[in-house]
Amino acid sequence: MQVRRRNPDRTVDVPGPRTVGELLDHLDVNPTTVLVIHDGQLVTSGHTLPDDAAVEIRPVISGGAGPMRCFVCREPAVIEEPRHRSAWCGPHFLDHVHGQVRKAIDAPRGTAWSDDDGHGRRMFSYGDRILVAVSGGKDSLALWRVLLEMGYAVDGLYVGLGIGGYSDRSGSICRDFAERYAAPRGRRLITVDLADTYGYTTPTGSRASDRPACSVCGLSKRYVFNKVAVDEGYDVMVTGHNLDDEAATLLGNMTRWHDHFLARQRPLLPATGTNQVRKAKPLYRLSEREMAAYCVIAGIDYVVEECPLVDGNTGHEHKEALNLLERNSPGAKAQFLFGFLDRAEAIAPAPDDAGDTVGTCASCGMPTTSEICAFCRQRERILKTLPVSG
Ligand code: AMP
Numbered sequence: 390m391q392v393r394r395r396n397p398d399r400t401v402d403v404p405g406p407r408t409v410g411e412l413l414d415h416l417d418v419n420p421t422t423v424l425v426i427h428d429g430q431l432v433t434s435g436h437t438l439p440d441d442a443a444v445e446i447r448p449v450i451s452g453g454a455g456p457m458r459c460f461v462c463r464e465p466a467v468i469e470e471p472r473h474r475s476a477w478c479g480p481h482f483l484d485h486v487h488g489q490v491r492k493a494i495d496a497p498r499g500t501a502w503s504d505d506d507g508h509g510r511r512m513f514s515y516g517d518r519i520l521v522a523v524s525g526g527k528d529s530l531a532l533w534r535v536l537l538e539m540g541y542a543v544d545g546l547y548v549g550l551g552i553g554g555y556s557d558r559s560g561s562i563c564r565d566f567a568e569r570y571a572a573p574r575g576r577r578l579i580t581v582d583l584a585d586t587y588g589y590t591t592p593t594g595s596r597a598s599d600r601p602a603c604s605v606c607g608l609s610k611r612y613v614f615n616k617v618a619v620d621e622g623y624d625v626m627v628t629g630h631n632l633d634d635e636a637a638t639l640l641g642n643m644t645r646w647h648d649h650f651l652a653r654q655r656p657l658l659p660a661t662g663t664n665q666v667r668k669a670k671p672l673y674r675l676s677e678r679e680m681a682a683y684c685v686i687a688g689i690d691y692v693v694e695e696c697p698l699v700d701g702n703t704g705h706e707h708k709e710a711l712n713l714l715e716r717n718s719p720g721a722k723a724q725f726l727f728g729f730l731d732r733a734e735a736i737a738p739a740p741d742d743a744g745d746t747v748g749t750c751a752s753c754g755m756p757t758t759s760e761i762c763a764f765c766r767q768r769e770r771i772l773k774t775l776p777v778s779g
């Protein structure tokens with residue numbers, strides 16, 4: 390059959406017979422956005438069109454024709470986001486991301502704790518000294534740029550994990566970014582190399598302690614983030630965890646009912662006890678895809694490849710499961726995470742342990758609930774087995 394489509398006017402040949410519904414499906418047209426006209430009559434989805442039919446599919450949504458347009462300025466859009474039922478041109482998409490980050494900073498969900506350190510429930514303020522952990526990936530570099538653009542006093546911290554060429558590229562991308570965006574604003578990049586400072590790398594530490602690379606890496610990073618922030622006098626440590634990261638972690642913690650982790654899953658965690666800084670995740674409202682788009686539009690060079698040590702890690706399965714849900718009902722991922730955060734104090738209350746149960750490590754002075762902290766214990770185990778280099 391000859392099918393006439395409009396805006397722009399064109400004719401496509403589709404074999405028949407088939408019903409109107411099947412035809413629209415075949416052409417990937419949403420039935421609620423068009424009228425179908427056969428022999429001058431309107432026809433509905435069950436109507437069968439013979440092979441020799443001449444049919445017109447006429448769009449009915451004004452402004453819906455042609456290229457999608459930015460919902461702010463009506464210029465052609467470069468990205469659409471079904472979750473927000475919006476599309477944006479480049480500059481207005483950058484504004485959208487900034488707006489979501491601003492919302493996260495000003496009113497983070499799940500922070501019912503009353504504040505006694507003078508910060509309010511904001512993640513941080515203009516007077517705070519902020520340290521952002523940058524990995525060379527899209528999220529953390531974009532976050533550093535957003536915060537600098539907003540005028541926050543934010544330095545970067547890169548931890549060299551010794552994962553071969555992958556770490557080499559990550560480090561050099563962070564240094565280039567720092568030179569281009571941070572240095573002109575008087576901000577700096579701090580670099581800590583695990584091997585130089587602590588005597589092991591992620592791969593050597595994983596082999597020596599017979600622990601998965603991701604667990605050695607995660608514990609080391611969390612420790613170094615807090616230690617550097619404390620030693621250098623920062624008020625808050627921020628990371629680039631995004632909506633997909635947080636929703637996937639939540640799903641993982643819920644399927645296994647890790648109550649302890651659920652109680653600590655918040656975009657803003659206060660400092661509890663000595664030698665601890667507050668932690669914030671200002672990207673928790675933005676998806677992975679939005680952050681990648683931000684980097685492309687803003688011209689940020691980032692490491693696209695995945696860490697070579699990650700394999701079969703369950704975080705990825707949880708992301709895939711959530712993406713499946715999101716595909717059929719846009720917004721599902723955000724509803725899942727935000728819904729949890731809005732109820733978090735009722736279903737997984739944050740431990741009321743400020744200062745009491747948290748002591749300091751006898752070896753390094755960082756916070757711990759045992760005598761020697763998990764990091765020092767892990768490091769000792771690693772160094773005992775590692776051949777002494779020299
Ligand atoms: P990941 O655990 O790799 O998903 O990273 C989560 C966040 O941790 C990133 O967005 C960064 O803020 C931070 N991060 C990860 N790797 C590093 C690194 N090597 N150095 C500094 N920060 C990092």
Ligand code: ZN
Binds near residue numbers: 464479480
């Ligand atoms: Zn626009």
Ligand code: ZN
Binds near residue numbers: 766
């Ligand atoms: Zn320690």
